[in-house]
Amino acid sequence: MTQVLDRERIAEWSQQEPQRPWTRKPVHLQVWIALAALLPAVIVALMFTYTDLPGPVLMVVVYLPLQLVASGFAALATKGRQGIADSVIIVNAIGATLFSFIILFSVLGSLIFRGFEALWGDDGFRSSFLVQNNVYINPSTPLEYGGLGHAVIGTLIIVLIASVIAVPIGIATAIYITEVRGRAVPYVRFFVQAMSGVPSIVAGLFILTVLIVSGAIGQSAFAGGLAYAILMLPTVARTAEEVLRLIPEDLRTGALALGSTRARVVLRVVIPAAKTGIITAIILGVARVIGETAPLLLTSLKSDQTVLNPLSDPIAALPTYIFDNVALPYPGAVTRAWGAALVLMIIVLILFTIARILGRDRLNKSR
Amino acid sequence: MSMPRTEVRRDLKSAATSHKGDRVFNRSITAAAFTALVVLAGIAIFLGLSAVEALRTQGLDFLFTTEWSVEQEDPKAGIWGMLYGSVLLSAIGLVIAIPASLLLSVFIVFLAPRRLAKVMTNVVDLMAAIPSVILGLWAFYLLNPPAEEWQFLLNKYLGWIPIFQNESGNFNGTPFIAGFVLAIMMIPIITSVSREVLGRTPPDLINAAEALGCSLWTMLRYVALPYGRGGIVGGIMLGLGRALGETIAIFFVLKLIFETNWYNIIESGGGSVATLIVATFGEVSGPYELNLLLAAGFFLFVGTLVVNVIANLIVQRTGRMQR
Numbered sequence: 001m002t003q004v005l006d007r008e009r010i011a012e013w014s015q016q017e018p019q020r021p022w023t024r025k026p027v028h029l030q031v032w033i034a035l036a037a038l039l040p041a042v043i044v045a046l047m048f049t050y051t052d053l054p055g056p057v058l059m060v061v062v063y064l065p066l067q068l069v070a071s072g073f074a075a076l077a078t079k080g081r082q083g084i085a086d087s088v089i090i091v092n093a094i095g096a097t098l099f100s101f102i103i104l105f106s107v108l109g110s111l112i113f114r115g116f117e118a119l120w121g122d123d124g125f126r127s128s129f130l131v132q133n134n135v136y137i138n139p140s141t142p143l144e145y146g147g148l149g150h151a152v153i154g155t156l157i158i159v160l161i162a163s164v165i166a167v168p169i170g171i172a173t174a175i176y177i178t179e180v181r182g183r184a185v186p187y188v189r190f191f192v193q194a195m196s197g198v199p200s201i202v203a204g205l206f207i208l209t210v211l212i213v214s215g216a217i218g219q220s221a222f223a224g225g226l227a228y229a230i231l232m233l234p235t236v237a238r239t240a241e242e243v244l245r246l247i248p249e250d251l252r253t254g255a256l257a258l259g260s261t262r263a264r265v266v267l268r269v270v271i272p273a274a275k276t277g278i279i280t281a282i283i284l285g286v287a288r289v290i291g292e293t294a295p296l297l298l299t300s301l302k303s304d305q306t307v308l309n310p311l312s313d314p315i316a317a318l319p320t321y322i323f324d325n326v327a328l329p330y331p332g333a334v335t336r337a338w339g340a341a342l343v344l345m346i347i348v349l350i351l352f353t354i355a356r357i358l359g360r361d362r363l364n365k366s367r
Numbered sequence: 368m369s370m371p372r373t374e375v376r377r378d379l380k381s382a383a384t385s386h387k388g389d390r391v392f393n394r395s396i397t398a399a400a401f402t403a404l405v406v407l408a409g410i411a412i413f414l415g416l417s418a419v420e421a422l423r424t425q426g427l428d429f430l431f432t433t434e435w436s437v438e439q440e441d442p443k444a445g446i447w448g449m450l451y452g453s454v455l456l457s458a459i460g461l462v463i464a465i466p467a468s469l470l471l472s473v474f475i476v477f478l479a480p481r482r483l484a485k486v487m488t489n490v491v492d493l494m495a496a497i498p499s500v501i502l503g504l505w506a507f508y509l510l511n512p513p514a515e516e517w518q519f520l521l522n523k524y525l526g527w528i529p530i531f532q533n534e535s536g537n538f539n540g541t542p543f544i545a546g547f548v549l550a551i552m553m554i555p556i557i558t559s560v561s562r563e564v565l566g567r568t569p570p571d572l573i574n575a576a577e578a579l580g581c582s583l584w585t586m587l588r589y590v591a592l593p594y595g596r597g598g599i600v601g602g603i604m605l606g607l608g609r610a611l612g613e614t615i616a617i618f619f620v621l622k623l624i625f626e627t628n629w630y631n632i633i634e635s636g637g638g639s640v641a642t643l644i645v646a647t648f649g650e651v652s653g654p655y656e657l658n659l660l661l662a663a664g665f666f667l668f669v670g671t672l673v674v675n676v677i678a679n680l681i682v683q684r685t686g687r688m689q690r
Contacts, residue, residue: 100467176399
């Protein structure tokens with residue numbers, strides 16, 4: 001049985017030009033594309049100069065719709081009806097990308113710009129701002145005097161306490177999941193994940209009610225460190241778990257075959273093999289907590305002096321230093337807050353960069 | 368001569384060994400692994416006791432009225448406006464963050480050249496690394512002033528829509544700005560999850576779709592988005608969990624009021640449980656008020672816990688499906 005094709009259909013199909021998307025587009029289409037790209041920009045530039053609408057509003061209310069329409073027409077001309085939906089996605093995706101770019105660079109730019117006012121004065125780089133403390137400083141004191149040295153030390157002490165508590169427990173949790181592999185593994189993973197969602201303020205409240213309200217310890221670096229440890233533990237545990245998973249099973253079975261006990265396998269073989277990864281986990285844990293403000297507001301309060309005793313006295317930290325200075329309605333205090341914010345951001349960036357570099361080494365080695 | 372068959376076959380993966388050192392090691396590791404459970408239970412119990420106390424003295428009014436006059440003889444406290452405010456702010460944040468992060472991850476995965484995609488991945492990671500106190504500082508000084516003007520224009524031209532009504536003429540400290548800041552915090556979380564699931568779409572499926580003549584839109588609509596749907600929803604829930612618990616950034620940009628701001632998102636004033644705790648803690652009048660704050664913290668904890676658990680279950684399930 002033969003199928004007879006409709007002659008008209010064949011004639012119609014043979015008329016069609018192949019699209020050949022790989023060839024260069026003819027000139028008139030290129031003109032369309034150029035027009036679609038330029039026209040909305042020109043119109044908006046003109047509106048920006050001749051009306052007093054603010055830039056961001058103009059971009060969202062005028063430029064985006066115009067560009068959508070223009071790109072839609074260009075897509076219709078070059079790709080046909082199917083192209084319109086694509087052009088809508090592409091224009092919006094580029095818009096969303098620009099949006100996140102602008103937000104990030106606005107934050108970083110303002111940090112650098114305003115932070116420099118605190119760190120650089122007429123007298124050059126003010127190292128005093130980094131090392132001095134806040135005693136005898138009121139909001140109208142010139143920026144040459146006083147600084148955030150006490151807050152840096154406070155942050156170091158609190159983070160150190162948090163690490164001493166959270167790192168061993170976090171790594172032990174990861175070892176339980178990947179090495180001991182007891183019956184409760186799914187539950188432990190579930191609890192760790194649930195714990196990673198605990199809001200920082202709730203961690204602060206927990207320490208406040210259990211230890212401070214009950215009178216066990218005062219508001220101090222130790223209390224702050226405990227609150228930080230709650231936030232740090234899940235990050236360390238999850239990252240360390242991922243890292244331990246990458247250790248080849250052969251190493252473990254090999255060590256067991258040589259007669260070592262399971263504890264030795266973990267302590268002498270698996271952990272040394274995963275050393276860089278575990279350091280990465282610790283760094284990510286520190287980076288996770290170092291900017292947290294809310295728990296410290298409840299547990300370690302603030303101080304103007306350099307406090308070294310972690311057990312009894314309220315202590316300052318970088319995030320709370322920023323928080324307190326923003327609240328003061330004096331430009332000097334606000335500049336100090338920006339300076340501290342710049343210092344904090346630089347610390348966070350350094351931590352993330354180290355973690356990234358270590359992580360890259362690990363990937364290269366395992367390949 | 369054959370070996371006597373007395374040896375016990377041991378499963379290398381989960382053998383409970385008879386070695387004494389191993390038993391100690393196993394027990395201590397197992398004990399440490401349950402720290403997470405202990406902490407979670409501790410939070411639930413201690414804050415829960417406060418919540419019971421608050422509900423006992425205030426009744427259900429604690430949850431369903433909006434008032435905070437604790438220092439009078441008959442103290443009254445209700446956190447409905449704060450609970451509702453947290454949800455409203457997160458909803459505003461989601462309305463901005465979901466399309467932005469989906470488009471951003473489509474750009475990174477399907478549109479951008481390899482180099483640019485790498486740069487954008489780093490940009491997103493950097494955004495996630497900004498501490499909330501710094502974001503709050505930035506929002507207070509750099510976002511708030513222009514945003515007041517945007518909201519003024521929004522009210523002027525779209526004021527007939529109920530949500531854009533503003534009777535006070537004050538556009539400072541509105542839920543809109545706070546939601547916008549929350550969106551900035553959620554975008555990196557949602558983007559990094561959805562970028563990953565979209566990136567895991569099997570190339571064969573994409574190639575097949577394109578060979579069948581799918582355009583980018585139809586490919587996304589019928590291949591990539593259905594494939595990554597679970598992961599994307601999970602990512603959104605993770606972002607939501609973060610937003611509900613956010614404290615400091617909102618403290619800077621939201622004017623806290625003890626009334627329920629139902630839907631006037633560009634009217635000054637709103638509520639948030641986490642911010643209530645920080646704002647009130649500084650001038651807390653005594654143990655009773657502190658107890659009320661702990662109770663508020665309990666409901667915040669329960670809310671974020673539920674959202675996070677659901678999010679993780681969804682992310683996990685789709686992860687297993689795709690493996």
